[in-house]
Every structure is written in structure tokens, then in C-alpha cells.
Amino acid sequence: MRDYVELVKELREGAEWAKKLCAHETAKRQSDAADAIEELLAELVATRNQLPKWVSVEKLLPERTNPFHARDVFLVRLRSGCIKTLFYEYDNSDRCRTGMSPLFKEGWVETATPVTHWMPLPEPPKEVE
Numbered sequence: 825m826r827d828y829v830e831l832v833k834e835l836r837e838g839a840e841w842a843k844k845l846c847a848h849e850t851a852k853r854q855s856d857a858a859d860a861i862e863e864l865l866a867e868l869v870a871t872r873n874q875l876p877k878w879v880s881v882e883k884l885l886p887e888r889t890n891p892f893h894a895r896d897v898f899l900v901r902l903r904s905g906c907i908k909t910l911f912y913e914y915d916n917s918d919r920c921r922t923g924m925s926p927l928f929k930e931g932w933v934e935t936a937t938p939v940t941h942w943m944p945l946p947e948p949p950k951e952v953e
Contacts, residue, residue: 828865832858876943886912886942895933901941909945910935 835858842851878901886898895913902908915930932939 828861832861835861876946878941878943880941881939886914886944888914897945898942899945900932900935900939900943902935902937903940904937906937910939912942 835854839851839854839858842848842854876899886896889896893914895911897909897911900908900910911933913930913933
């Protein structure tokens with residue numbers, strides 16, 4: 825990011841010199857380029873702040889966000905370094921009407937390798953018309 829900030833600074837300085845030399849078209853192009861780079865950097869920072877982040881399982885486990893879901897899918901990193909999607913089964917003992925124990929215990933489903941980190945899946949892309 826610092827390289828782009830420096831580039832914008834140089835473009836703005838170049839635009840000022842171009843104005844002094846009466847090269848107004850060059851000054852305008854340099855100023856417009858600096859504006860465009862600053863706008864793109866602002867969008868990049870905003871997008872980066874919206875992306876899901878990795879969460880250590882030692883700090884936090886997934887929490888049910890929809891009371892009707894017995895489990896949700898997450899992107900996980902296994903101790904082996906592999907990254908894949910896995911289901912996380914929530915504690916459903918309070919939802920079991922038969923008095924029997926739930927099919928799965930709360931936790932990650934179908935993995936023999938321990939999960940070290942997880943993150944929610946990103947939103948799907950919006951359809952382009």
C-alpha cells in the first residue's frame with residue numbers, strides 16, 4: 825500500500841510542476857490518475873475490512889445464528905495445513921423431542937484431523953444481468 829501512496833504523492837507533485845510549466849493537459853491527467861488510485865485504494869480497504877477473518881478454535885467456536893439450522897458449513901484449516909469446507913454440528917439436545925441423544929455431538933463433522941481455524945463462508949457473488 826505504501827508504494828501506491830508514494831505514487832499518488834509523486835503524481836500530485838508532477839501535476840504541480842506541469843501546471844508551472846503550462847502543461848495543463850499533463851497536469852490534469854496526472855491529477856486524475858492520482859484521484860483514481862486514491863479511489864481504488866479506498867475501495868480496496870473497505871472490501872478488505874468486509875472479508876471474513878480466520879478465527880482460532882482455541883479462542884472461539886461457531887455460534888448458531890439461525891435457530892432452525894442444526895449445522896452450518898464453514899471454511900476451515902486443519903492441523904495438517906489443508907483448507908476445506910466442513911459442517912459444524914450445534915448442540916441439539918434441547919431440540920430432540922424423543923428424548924434420545926442427537927445424531928452428532930456438537931463439533932466439526934467428518935474429520936479425523938483437528939481443526940485449528942475457521943471462518944464463515946463469504947457471501948455468494950451477486951448475479952450480473
